[in-house]
Amino acid sequence: MRISILHNRDHHLLEDDPGREAREDVVRVAAALEKALEGGKRKVSLIAVDRDVWSIGQALEAQRPDVVLNLCESLAADARGEMVVPALLEMVGVPYTGNSALALGLSLHKDKAKELLLARGVPTPQFQVVQSVGELISLELPFPLIVKPAREDASVGIDFDAVVQDRAALGRAVSRVLRTFHQPALVERYIDGREIYVPLLGNHPRRALPLTEIHYGKAFENKPRVLTYKAKWDEASPECTDSAARPASLTPALERRCIETAMAAWAALDCRDYGRVDLRVDKDGQPFVIDINPNCDLHPHSGFAKAAAAAGISYPDLAWHLIELAQERSHGNSAIETSRSTAARRTSGAHRDVHSRRGGMRARAHRPGGRRHQP
Numbered sequence: 566m567r568i569s570i571l572h573n574r575d576h577h578l579l580e581d582d583p584g585r586e587a588r589e590d591v592v593r594v595a596a597a598l599e600k601a602l603e604g605g606k607r608k609v610s611l612i613a614v615d616r617d618v619w620s621i622g623q624a625l626e627a628q629r630p631d632v633v634l635n636l637c638e639s640l641a642a643d644a645r646g647e648m649v650v651p652a653l654l655e656m657v658g659v660p661y662t663g664n665s666a667l668a669l670g671l672s673l674h675k676d677k678a679k680e681l682l683l684a685r686g687v688p689t690p691q692f693q694v695v696q697s698v699g700e701l702i703s704l705e706l707p708f709p710l711i712v713k714p715a716r717e718d719a720s721v722g723i724d725f726d727a728v729v730q731d732r733a734a735l736g737r738a739v740s741r742v743l744r745t746f747h748q749p750a751l752v753e754r755y756i757d758g759r760e761i762y763v764p765l766l767g768n769h770p771r772r773a774l775p776l777t778e779i780h781y782g783k784a785f786e787n788k789p790r791v792l793t794y795k796a797k798w799d800e801a802s803p804e805c806t807d808s809a810a811r812p813a814s815l816t817p818a819l820e821r822r823c824i825e826t827a828m829a830a831w832a833a834l835d836c837r838d839y840g841r842v843d844l845r846v847d848k849d850g851q852p853f854v855i856d857i858n859p860n861c862d863l864h865p866h867s868g869f870a871k872a873a874a875a876a877g878i879s880y881p882d883l884a885w886h887l888i889e890l891a892q893e894r895s896h897g898n899s900a901i902e903t904s905r906s907t908a909a910r911r912t913s914g915a916h917r918d919v920h921s922r923r924g925g926m927r928a929r930a931h932r933p934g935g936r937r938h939q940p
């Protein structure tokens with residue numbers, strides 16, 4: 566079997582890229598997955614995409630893969646290119662892992678994703694999209710609020726000043742997003758509560774892997790408890806060391822509520838295969854969806870890989886299972902009952918079985934050379 570791992574290698578393209586660290590990381594993920602999948606009769610090749618988007622077609626032509634493992638998060642240093650890649654693979658007719666153009670596009674357009682959630686009755690904080698500072702006159706949301714770029718990911722554009730308590734700070738935060746990112750700002754009610762992540766794996770059936778929670782420590786005293794860009798990417802910063810991701814300790818009722826909310830959000834965006842839904846839980850125990858990640862980090866030290874490990878799925882088994890999910894789409898999923906790998910068999914247990922093994926989950930590991938926060 567020929568497997569091509571497709572990833573962006575575009576972190577060097579922009580002189581002043583506010584998401585450079587996030588972009589750089591995917592190169593390491595591709596290398597780790599290449600190693601995990603090698604062996605047997607498999608030929609694994611990489612396709613690194615930089616500025617020349619047309620090179621994808623040429624590489625596919627040369628490698629003729631049976632399946633593509635798609636890790637592309639951006640094209641030419643622009644996150645909006647993420648959704649182009651599955652569309653192209655769809656047209657070429659090669660099976661690929663992960664989410665469709667539609668799901669990736671919706672999740673990146675946070676306001677569109679939230680409109681869908683609201684239409685389906687999935688709780689997400691009230692919001693408004695703002696294209697200019699002038700539009701703030703008509704804004705009626707109560708403070709505190711959080712301001713984020715409407716089309717970014719990986720905490721790009723999030724720092725302590727993103728959380729605002731009054732109109733003056735709101736104006737500054739919005740104008741910074743408009744100026745820096747040349748895209749609308751999403752103004753959202755700030756939920757001051759626990760931050761819980763729900764990793765999801767598989768389609769028929771779909772399982773929640775063990776949930777994690779961000780623990781905000783000293784660096785967040787008298788500060789908004791938000792996972793800033795620094796907290797995710799600058800491992801030398803106190804924000805990073807003081808925002809550990811740990812196995813979530815929830816009452817069974819809250820855990821069930823979090824999983825149900827995450828599953829409903831996932832289905833609303835037509836997501837599939839693997840990814841993560843991020844929640845904040847308010848003081849009344851109500852989970853709110855703040856972010857849907859259908860192309861989440863798959864590094865061996867990522868939260869997703871650790872959650873899989875805690876459920877008894879090794880990294881090579883996880884990598885192989887993603888390939889199987891892509892193949893099921895093109896060959897039908899009869900494989901579910903028959904020739905499954907150990908990974909697939911392990912994921913077909915009930916939520917509860919999976920959760921009971923969470924003891925194996927380690928605290929966030931530090932990754933040399935620009936590691937990423939566990940998400």
Ligand SMILES: Nc1ncnc2c1ncn2[C@@H]1O[C@H](COP(=O)(O)OP(=O)(O)O)[C@@H](O)[C@H]1O
Pocket residue numbers: 690711713717718719720721723753754755756757760790791792793843845855856
């Ligand atoms: N409505 C909200 N209430 C409280 N915190 C939030 C809210 N939205 C975002 N955050 C904080 O900001 C971080 C990044 O926001 P998120 O929407 O996940 O953006 P990204 O897509 O860049 O990861 C979250 O991990 C969380 O800590």
Ligand SMILES: [Mg+2]
Pocket residue numbers: 719720843856
């Ligand atoms: Mg997020």
